Amino acid sequence: MKLTILGCHSATPRVNAHPTSQFLEIKNHNFLIDCGEGTQVQLRKYHVKFSKIKHIFISHLHGDHFFGLVGLISTFRLLNRETELHVYGPKGIKEVITLQLKLSNSWTNYPLIFHELTSKKSELIFEDTKVEVHTIPLDHRVYTNGFLFKEKLGERKLNMGPIQEYPEIDVCDYQNLKNGRDYVLENGNVIKNSELTLDPPAPKSYSYCSDTSYFPEIVDVIMNSTCLYHESTFLNDKEDLALKTKHSTALQAAKIAKQANVKQLIIGHYSGRYKNTEDFKTEAKTTFNNTLLADTGKTFDI
């Protein structure tokens, strides 16, 4: 799993402070998460092929997470895209995008499919053989979801040493073994699957949580995530402001990471008032040591 930060700053876009957007590569999927103004230029800057993106997840309809979406959808059209695009986001997202396409007389020439979200409980919104995506209901000033991206448990791995001790096990049997089935020898003896295969690698998961107040209700949903991105708009000196604007501090992000027993925490969505993002890391590390800072253009291997 690979995560590229296209923007990690809050509120208004500035010359070197891009609003939120992330690009997640997971099991041959390429997911775009949030899409602040200018995201399409950031995608070009970091050489992401536009045609790879088939699913876009929008947490909420504040501009710094959303105002770049209509431009990206329009650019896909100008690039003669044909493959379908799925957009997941709060109810209203379809109306506002289609109104703009209508006013500009620029309907997409590719299928544009909206999945509007309204539930306040975590729900499964995407699933295929290898990946699941669940919402993480958050607590912000407007209806907001984070997203949990989970690899599914893969096939069991062939343990070639023991297998080769049974010459009658053929290549054609391998898929049954990977699927967990025992092997029955010609003489009727049963060899347990666990003797012939190894556990698959543990599935990884990535939880994206922005924007939100300190909201421990999410802990059950994100429990044991391999990596958690949690917004930290403020430092703890502005805890009152975080409360008022329904954002989090670095310390609060770290508390959530600790309660959820995640392996790694990435923080971002920095307020423009802070000049030195290292202070966010210092604060978070007092509670959760494996904390990393989001930075524009940075890629994390998860």
Next chain:
Amino acid sequence: MKLTILGCHSATPRVNAHPTSQFLEIKNHNFLIDCGEGTQVQLRKYHVKFSKIKHIFISHLHGDHFFGLVGLISTFRLLNRETELHVYGPKGIKEVITLQLKLSNSWTNYPLIFHELTSKKSELIFEDTKVEVHTIPLDHRVYTNGFLFKEKLGERKLNMGPIQEYPEIDVCDYQNLKNGRDYVLENGNVIKNSELTLDPPAPKSYSYCSDTSYFPEIVDVIMNSTCLYHESTFLNDKEDLALKTKHSTALQAAKIAKQANVKQLIIGHYSGRYKNTEDFKTEAKTTFNNTLLADTGKTFDI
């Protein structure tokens, strides 16, 4: 009059190709003309004070002229703007902006006043004591207006030499002279105003025409402009494409400039297919010599 090019490229924003936006300073007014995605960052880059902008003119609702508007309006809100903002643009602009403000629960805390345009004839849309703005109906794929920004004729200039030959002309009389009134001496003799004053400087005008096919119907409206910006998306080798997409070639822009007897032509809105914008100038100069190239960040004194 001073014109700053914030972006002059067509279609999709790219790393070094910003979509259309211009900033015009005219008689203490600061007008923003069109607002493609990323315009607010360009304004910051070129140190334009956001609070100066009180009037925004949107030619049409294609993304490369318009998708930055909602972000700029939202940023004004985050900066605690209080002064009113006037937005002039095609019918529909109010609905699409207010829908986004509604969905993000982010109503402006300053008066936001829309002036929706529907007429296919040139009309006066702004006027004060010093400046007029008229629409220039253009021919594009959606309803589109250019804008003609005109200084009004100023007061006459005092001609101090002749004035001082009449000691009874007092400072208190100067305003009447500037207004064009004759002076009546105590002995009843009339001194013609033209003996005491000089003509005011000729008023300047700026015509902004983007996007449009070659459309000579605009010539009457923009006649004798001090400066004309005319889109030239293509070179003449793509005249067929210009016709089809309702854009212009550099040669066509130059023909309009010549027919309208303007003093200066600026061309821009270049298609991304051309690597060398100098070719646009070369082509236009074959028909209209005083042609300049728009370039991002460039300022023109008009």
